[in-house]
Amino acid sequence: MSPRARRALRIMRHRFVVAPVAFILVVAGWNLYVAAHDDGIITGSVRTSDGRPASGVEVVLLERDFVNYQEKYRTRTDADGRYRFDNMQVYIGQLEARAPDGTRSPRYLLRLWFRAQNTDVPPLLLPPPKS
């Protein structure tokens, strides 16, 4: 190996080169991942207390504005009890299922790693109907 190549290799291995390059690579990789997963699609399902899919249930997405959670979007579950939100520009929020008989699921805290991250939420469970 020529002295010039050896010197270049030594510079490349220096911590003042390795650390910034590693940082830039991590940031670039993270941005690529974000760009590939930021369609804002939130999917999930609603189930009744006995585990059956709950169809026709309203699912509400509440978005945080500094300290309070405000209702922003609504959708309904299909025949399989599944719901889907598109183009959601949120990174923190709450999800709640509201059945026609007035019962509501406990609110699920939605925390995402970046705004509009595609995510599949664990099932929201409706409590037994009030007798």
Added chain:
Amino acid sequence: MKRSPAWPRHLAMVAVCFLMLVPFYWVIKTSLTGENIYAYPPRIIPVEPHLFNYVDVWYLIPFARYFLNSLIVTSMAICGNLLFNTAAAYALTKDFPGRRWLVLLFLSCMLIPFQATIIPAYLITSWLGVLNTQLGIALPLLSTIICIFVFKASFEAVPKSLIDAARIDGLGEWRIVTRIMLPLSKPAIATNVILSFIWSWNAFLWPLIVTRTPEMQTLPLGLARFMSVLENTTGSLHAFVVLVLLPGVTIFLMAQKEFIRGLTSGAIKG
């Protein structure tokens, strides 16, 4: 002569290190848990740690903008320090009439606190038309007297014969500095970079005075704004603090050997 065992000294040093690191640990722990710092009994080990407080910081305030401003100001300060301090220190190693008085003037200027010079500094910045710009924020940080003396001590350690040989070979003054002095003064360069980085990165009072719009604010100002605007931000606030601290700590850890060498060489050579 029998040497005393080293372990009591090491034990004392470990204890001191532990005491010094406790606040850092507490800030990092709170940023990962969001636990109130007044919680009783205090938990040493973080319970259910997560990184979502850092996500909050990124979106609740224009963190990227503050970071970019801090980065630009700090880069300007580092470049300015290397350029102006090198030039000033090299000049001070030369013999010229009034040199001693100039050194005394520099040393006496170190006694004046920055707060006392804010009004003239503001007027000069305003006169130059760089108020509310990154250059305006960096302006008073472009050269520091302590760093001039660090360079001066390092340059004085270079043998005169080496400079004379370079001069005989036809090198001009500037090339002597860049080709001979600076390559032999790496610890002084590291000290300059770290000190100017830390001072400009953490500067609060001057950026507060010189900036007028939120778009020009730096990270320490953003931290103050974050605290004044938001409530219930224990975790996010500490996550912000960690993000502000991280670049400085990283640079220090990367260059600590050169930094210590630069400071100690300045200490023994005056």
